[in-house]
Amino acid sequence: xxxxxxTVTAGGAIFPRLKALGVDYVFANSGTDFPPIIEGLxxxxxxxxxxxxxxxxxxxxxxxxxxxxxxxxxxxxQAVMLHTNVGLANGATGAxxxxxxxxxxxxxxxxxxxxxxxxxxxxxxxxxxxxEMRDQAALVREASKWDYELKxxxxxxxxxxxxxxxxxxxxxxxxxxxxxxxxLCEEVxxxxxxxxxxxxxxxxxxxxxxxxxxxxxxxxAEAPLVIAQRGAGDAESFAAFSVWAEDxxxxxxxxxxxxxxxPTDHPCHVGADPGPGLRLADVVVVLDCLAPWMPxxxxxxxxxxxxxxxxxxxxxxxxxxxxxxxxxxxxxTAQTILAxxxxxxxxxxxxxxxxARRRGLAAASQQTRAAQIRAASPENxxxxxxxxxxxxxxxxxxxxxxxxxxxxxxxxxxxxxxHRSWFQEPxxxxxxxxxxxxxxxxxxxxxxxxxxTMGDGSYMxxxxxxxxxxxxxxxxxxxxxxxxxxxxxxxRESVKGLYPxxxxxxxxxxxxxxxxxxxxxxxxxxxxxxxxxxxxDPDELGVAVSEAIDVVRNERRCALLDxxxx
Ligand SMILES: Cc1ncc(C[n+]2csc(CCOP(=O)(O)OP(=O)(O)O)c2C)c(N)n1
Numbered sequence: 001x002x003x004x005x006x007t008v009t010a011g012g013a014i015f016p017r018l019k020a021l022g023v024d025y026v027f028a029n030s031g032t033d034f035p036p037i038i039e040g041l042x043x044x045x046x047x048x049x050x051x052x053x054x055x056x057x058x059x060x061x062x063x064x065x066x067x068x069x070x071x072x073x074x075x076x077x078q079a080v081m082l083h084t085n086v087g088l089a090n091g092a093t094g095a096x097x098x099x100x101x102x103x104x105x106x107x108x109x110x111x112x113x114x115x116x117x118x119x120x121x122x123x124x125x126x127x128x129x130x131x132e133m134r135d136q137a138a139l140v141r142e143a144s145k146w147d148y149e150l151k152x153x154x155x156x157x158x159x160x161x162x163x164x165x166x167x168x169x170x171x172x173x174x175x176x177x178x179x180x181x182x183x184l185c186e187e188v189x190x191x192x193x194x195x196x197x198x199x200x201x202x203x204x205x206x207x208x209x210x211x212x213x214x215x216x217x218x219x220x221a222e223a224p225l226v227i228a229q230r231g232a233g234d235a236e237s238f239a240a241f242s243v244w245a246e247d248x249x250x251x252x253x254x255x256x257x258x259x260x261x262x263p264t265d266h267p268c269h270v271g272a273d274p275g276p277g278l279r280l281a282d283v284v285v286v287l288d289c290l291a292p293w294m295p296x297x298x299x300x301x302x303x304x305x306x307x308x309x310x311x312x313x314x315x316x317x318x319x320x321x322x323x324x325x326x327x328x329x330x331x332x333t334a335q336t337i338l339a340x341x342x343x344x345x346x347x348x349x350x351x352x353x354x355x356a357r358r359r360g361l362a363a364a365s366q367q368t369r370a371a372q373i374r375a376a377s378p379e380n381x382x383x384x385x386x387x388x389x390x391x392x393x394x395x396x397x398x399x400x401x402x403x404x405x406x407x408x409x410x411x412x413x414x415x416x417x418x419h420r421s422w423f424q425e426p427x428x429x430x431x432x433x434x435x436x437x438x439x440x441x442x443x444x445x446x447x448x449x450x451x452x453t454m455g456d457g458s459y460m461x462x463x464x465x466x467x468x469x470x471x472x473x474x475x476x477x478x479x480x481x482x483x484x485x486x487x488x489x490x491x492r493e494s495v496k497g498l499y500p501x502x503x504x505x506x507x508x509x510x511x512x513x514x515x516x517x518x519x520x521x522x523x524x525x526x527x528x529x530x531x532x533x534x535x536x537d538p539d540e541l542g543v544a545v546s547e548a549i550d551v552v553r554n555e556r557r558c559a560l561l562d563x564x565x566x
Contacts, residue, residue, distance in 0.1 A: 006191065007189055007190060008044050008190045009037075009040030009185060010036065010150070010186050010187075010188050011036035011037035011041075011185070012037065012039065012040015012190075013044075015049075015051045015052060015054065016193035016194055017160045017193050018160060019051055020193065020197065021161065021197055023077065023078055023164075024053065025079070026053070026054045026079045027055055027067050027079070028054050028055060028082075029056070029057055029058070029059070029081070029082050030056075031110065032124070032127060033083055033084050034110065036181065037179075040184070044190065047190060050194065060080075060083075060091035061091065061093055061461075062435075062467055065432070065433050065436025065439070066078075066437070066440035066443065066470075067080050068097060068103050068440060069438060069439065069443075070444045072423055072441060073420060073440075075234070077105050078105055078106075079107075080094075080106070080108070081108045081109070082108070083109060083110060084110045084136070085131050085133050085139060087109055088107075088109040094430065094433075095107060095143040095144065095176070096142075096430050098173065099144070099145075099174055099428070100426040100427055101427075102230075102311055102312070103172065104168045105167065105175075106174075106177065107177075109176075109178060109179070110179055110184070111136060111149065111178045112128050113180070113181045114180060116128075119182055121181045121184070140176050144173070145175050146163065146167075147175065148178075149180065150177060150180060151183065153184075153188045157193060157195070161197050161198045161199050162199060164201070165197070166201075167201075169201040169203070170202065170203055170204035170311045171310075203332055204331050205331050206330065206331035206335060206339050207329065207330075207331075208339070211336070211343050213327060214285070214309075214327055214340060215343035216347065217283045217305050217307070218250070218285070218344060221281075221282050221283040222282050222353070223277075225252075225277040225278065225280075225281035225283070225284050226245070226250055226252045226285040227253045227274050227285070227292045227293065228252060228253070228254055228257060228288070229255065229259070229289040229292070229427075230289070231261050232334075232419075233332070234334040234419070236338070237334035237337040238260075239419070241337050242262050242263060245268040246267060246268055247354070248349075248357075249354045249355070249357030249361060251277050251361055253271065253272065253273070253277050254271070254272050254412070255273070255274045255292065256291070256424075257422075257424060259422065259423060260411070260422040263416065263418075265365075265417070266365070267358065267362035267365055270364060270365055271365070275297070275298050278293060280301075281301065282303070282304050282305070283305050283306075283307075286306065286307065286323065287309055287310065288310030288311070288313070290315055290318070291323075291427065292308075307327040307329065308327070309328075309329040314328055372412055373390060382536075382538070383535070383536070383566070385410055385565055387541070388453070388565065389414035391542050393413070393415035395542070396415075399549070400448050401448065402420055402438075402449075403416065403421065403422055404434040404438045404452045405424050406424070406453070406458040407454060407457070407458050407489070408434065408453030408458070408481065409483075423437065431458045432463065434452040434453070435467045435478075435480060436467055438480075439471060439476050442476040442477070443474065449479065449549065450476075451480075452480050454483065455483055455488075455489065456483070456487075456515055459482045459521065464521070465524060468530055468558060469528050471530065471558040476558070477555075478558055479548055479560075480525070480558065480561070481548075481561045482521050483563055484518055484563060485565050486517075487513050487514050487516070488513045489513075491513045492513045495510060525559075530557060530559060531557060531558070533547070533560075533562070534562045535562070536563075544563075545561065
């Protein structure tokens with residue numbers, strides 16, 4: 001009797017296994033290493049096997065950014081599949097960004113065939129020789145929690161299970177698997193590829209003793225301060241954190257925040273500058289901050305107690321980082337925050353002290369906000385970043401939206417209230433992140449208004465032609481706002497910061513920072529049938545933003561505003 005066994009290539013087996021691990025999308029950029037992957041995918045589809053969606057992403061940096069943005073919205077790790085060493089090199093910046101932000105993803109790239117002949121899958125084109133490397137994984141090793149190579153076809157499920165479990169265990173991060181062509185060409189049995197994951201990821205819960213210590217410090221504190229960079233965990237802990245900060249009268253500072261920890265108009269949100277708070281604070285909670293202040297500028301009081309909390313509060317991957325820590329609490333942020341709140345609920349409250357702090361903070365935060373709004377005006381008839389931030393904040397009021405900012409709009413001046421409503425480029429600063437991250441977020445939540453605001457330099461780093469192609473091909477109507485100063489302003493400012501009286505600062509034209517003449521970005525967007533407008537007049541900005549939002553929401557196509565700023 002003939003056995004009715006379904007086989008697929010090992011390349012094809014990757015997809016059902018990823019589906020079983022909860023992966024919805026494989027962001028792929030293919031090449032000559034892909035025939036067994038593409039053939040296997042077709043075999044699996046023909047056999048009716050459930051698969052994740054495999055998407056063509058025409059630039060690797062965009063693929064990585066999309067996996068990053070998708071995770072930010074869903075909390076589910078996705079997969080990226082790239083072409084040998086060259087595709088991996090293009091994706092390496094995205095891996096560095098993901099590692100810095102603890103974004104889990106399964107990154108794979110083909111290995112050019114290692115055999116020259118005599119084996120199915122052996123080299124067929126000169127690049128088979130040209131792309132060979134002794135240590136391909138080295139391209140992303142420092143950014144990976146784990147890396148390995150698929151040695152045998154039957155290892156596909158076990159290695160993917162392991163990759164996924166490591167990526168999603170605290171502290172999360174990207175992992176890398178290289179997938180050689182000859183191995184991918186071998187046929188494997190498709191049965192059982194949909195079995196549940198063989199390894200469950202581990203979640204680190206905070207040490208109850210350390211939580212009790214911190215709760216005690218905070219309950220006794222005269223001037224407690226939280227400095228937050230990577231948010232306040234999930235929706236539940238975000239909401240609880242806001243209530244807790246107000247209840248206890250605890251100042252929250254969002255210094256270089258990549259995620260929102262507290263609504264920007266919350267009475268305890270003291271803005272982005274940790275300086276004033278640190279001068280007063282007797283207890284400082286560093287909430288998942290890589291660099292909570294600038295050591296050559298800010299100083300915590302010597303007698304202040306400092307606690308660092310987060311999935312990796314020591315940031316052990318980084319060679320140099322020595323912010324004082326009197327208490328380090330390891331754990332997923334959401335669980336740590338909820339545990340801390342529960343512990344403090346049991347402690348005596350000095351109501352007068354807390355009420356006085358609440359009043360003081362509310363008055364100070366109101367003043368900060370009022371000053372921010374006053375300053376958010378055009379300058380000499382020209383649009384500023386802060387003006388765009390204010391206008392965008394007003395236009396987004398009442399809409400479910402997320403802003404991805406990369407040297408773009410400014411948190412605080414831009415009003416943001418909700419969990420997942422604000423993300424800034426990772427502190428690794430691999431630019432070209434916000435446009436694809438917004439595309440990934442839009443893919444995750446089609447009804448949400450996803451806005452990418454960025455400098456003109458950052459827009460160009462994003463490979464905009466590829467990103468607009470993706471937006472059109474995948475029907476991802478993101479709103480893109482380019483804050484165009486025809487230069488790399490951050491580089492210019494950094495030169496002025498180091499050499500305020502230097503020759504470069506005194507000259508009107510600073511070398512190596514100009515992006516003039518600026519391309520017509522509207523035409524770049526229009527090339528993929530996006531709606532696009534150029535705005536230079538401050539009086540036209542509000543109407544232009546409203547129109548762009550209408551296009552995105554009603555016509556469901558990408559819109560771009562090229563805003564000329566000071
Ligand atoms: C991939 C990459 N290349 C170079 C840099 C260095 N860099 C940091 S900020 C910056 C300028 C960004 O320009 P833009 O997005 O126009 O914003 P602006 O500084 O003008 O506000 C550059 C080039 C980087 N961070 N990442």
